[in-house]
Amino acid sequence: MINMKKVEIIIESVYINRLLKLLKGHEITGYTIIKDIAGCGGHGLKTADDVTDVFSNNYLFTVCEEEKFLYMQEDIRSFIKKYGGKCIISDVMLLK
């Protein structure tokens, strides 16, 4: 069992490529994405049923070492500040 950080990010679908670029810049190459999720937050209801991607969100999660997370957390913070969304961090154990 290894101690890791789980990073969960909910972001508007149109910004997912920018987020992936940010993660790649921090050598995070493994992640899971769930597309077109619905929900309600500060930007109102996102029904994820439009012909446009503007009102749908994507959910991304990844796990990384704490050291790597500390290095990229400021970049994620500025990203969320600029584009909206939510980032949730939790301590997890990874079974190897």
Added chain:
Amino acid sequence: MNIDIILQNILNPPILFFFLGMLAVFLKSDLSIPQPLPKLFSLYLLIAIGLHGGYELSKSGLDINVLKALSLAIFMATLVPIYSYFILKRKLDTYNAIAVAATYGSISAVTFITGITYLQTMGVEYGGYMVAAMTLMESPAIVIGLVFAAVFAKDKNDSKDSKTDWNEILREAFLNPSVYLLIGALIIGILTGEKGWTSMEPLFGTLFKGFLAFFLLDMGLVAARKIYELRKVGFFLIAFALIMPVINASVAVALAYFFELSKGDAFLLALLSGSASYIAVPAAMRLSVPQANPGIYLPLSLAITFPFNISLGIPLYYFFINTLWG
């Protein structure tokens, strides 16, 4: 304006399905179309219209009328976002003015498709190259939005990580799925000509109205849901979304008359100029001007201008043109 012209448009099954979708939301029915079917319908409509346009273009070939129509299309797609921005800037901040102007500078393919069905009902001929005109009108507004954002946006304190990614945004402007598929289908239609169209017609011709009805049913649901968001946008923008399409279409009609476009082509140019984007531009504006509120520009286009155009705009523009062209 003759009431028959309006009724001939509204009493068309696809248009009635649009209103049926809207009514479902107002009556709180649980009607919904499972995703991603509406996206499939939208791809179907783009392929169908591209293929048919390409086939028509292969028959007519390129001549001065084609060049005139295409040039006017590009001119209108460039002009509309410029004057719209300066009108909007009187009431909105720079970011939202740019996003709304770009939305109204671009076009709605489904409005165009509905217009074509109307012309077919009225027995009016149009050139297949108008599909190419529509494709050309998708992107200029996005580019103008980007230029305006670079010139007028006050937020110049871009940090390293927030620099404009021109490559990504220009790719969105010129290679977004709608433009890519339309151009691709148009080229396939030109290359394969009559033989190609005959082989594809059972799916992309005969079933066209049925798919359009399905898509418009979904659009009715989406548009009605967005109506509730209009409470936040204010009277000025609601008036803008109703009046601007008529002004844009009138400018297009005047130009089409001056340059002697055919009746069908003039109608489609007017309809395209009066329509507003709700797929390509909102996505591009979200990428390039994240400070603008999509809760403003998307409901305006989707919940006001789109229903207005397909119900009253189409017969109104046709009436203008019929009066001038006779």
